[in-house]
Ligand SMILES: NC(=O)c1ccc[n+]([C@@H]2O[C@H](COP(=O)([O-])OP(=O)(O)OC[C@H]3O[C@@H](n4cnc5c(N)ncnc54)[C@H](O)[C@@H]3O)[C@@H](O)[C@H]2O)c1
């Protein structure tokens with residue numbers, strides 16, 4: 001079959017690879033209908049996530065049709081239209097039993113890497129380096145889905161392929177930021193990043209009852225999507241004093257909840273940004289925390305900061321003083337898709353959650369390298385490049 005492979009830093013190519021087969025009784029094989037790029041893939045492309053090997057198939061957000069099932073699969077049959085969580089979870093370990101599916105203890109066959117980097121390893125993820133299990137990704141004609149009863153969900157007939165595609169990762173990630181960030185009725189919420197994840201975190205915050213939700217970015221076409229499709233307010237951080245504006249919008253206190261949906265390759269302005277960039281390029285720090293710092297500084301006393309953006313290692317000049325002296329709660333997580341996807345599909349069916357506007361560029365898999373370039377450079381208003389294998 002054809003698949004999009006990582007060939008080296010900033011080097012992707014469509015290659016012929018072996019078809020996946022059932023390896024375990026609880027696997028299914030999915031024929032991919034749609035698969036989308038994600039900001040997380042840019043960190044792989046840039047060489048910021050270690051343990052990639054030439055020829056690895058990337059991609060972790062996808063929807064497709066079940067074409068083969070293992071003998072112990074109970075919830076799925078050949079022909080089912082399913083959306084699959086990007087993180088792979090067993091459903092039975094302590095973490096899965098406590099709804100912390102991306103921390104699954106049974107789905108990452110290379111835990112040593114995570115243990116060395118972070119003290120413990122997260123679960124496995126499709127197409128996301130050998131540190132997260134080395135599973136073949138979804139930018140391919142077919143994918144093997146382990147533990148399919150836990151991680152694959154039948155899509156209701158009323159939900160289109162393009163809408164449901166984002167239930168794989170961007171929508172549950174955004175929802176998790178609002179939910180575990182503690183968003184509640186009357187809150188003021190600020191979200192950094194107007195990509196798919198930030199937009200859906202903003203929408204989740206509104207659905208959870210926030211009174212004011214503001215999304216911060218610099219790309220006018222992304223901010224226009226926020227206004228038009230999400231219904232939240234916007235700020236362009238290159239044109240305004242973000243901290244002053246946020247205080248103004250929140251009775252002088254700062255937002256109750258700050259959601260960071262940017263991650264390790266944040267852009268910024270001024271000398272602090274240049275310093276971060278040089279340190280990252282010299283590999284003296286692995287991550288650029290420009291937006292994270294601003295989120296911590298903006299947050300009201302006693303508020304909460306939820307980090308959805310992916311960080312891989314160490315950052316410099318993290319404002320820990322603000323955390324202590326303002327009494328902040330700082331949390332982060334990889335997405336617990338299995339916890340949220342059924343509820344999100346219901347909301348999609350009811351029209352409360354729309355996502356198809358994110359798929360700005362849909363193309364055949366053969367054009368995926370061009371799609372990634374557009375997504376990376378945010379060319380032509382690209383929010384997500386979506387491939388139809
Ligand atoms: N935690 C998870 O499970 C999970 C899941 C999916 C994605 N992610 C992460 O979420 C982040 C966003 O993903 P995406 O697909 O929306 O990516 P994206 O690249 O489409 O969007 C990121 C946005 O952040 C904006 N940005 C950059 N610097 C900024 C700053 N200083 N202030 C405000 N905005 C800034 C960019 O302009 C861009 O629009 C990535 O880091 C990705 O790895 C995490």
Ligand SMILES: [Zn+2]
Pocket residue numbers: 038039040060061086169170
């Ligand atoms: Zn993703």
Ligand SMILES: [Zn+2]
Pocket residue numbers: 089090091092093094095096097103104105106107
């Ligand atoms: Zn588990």
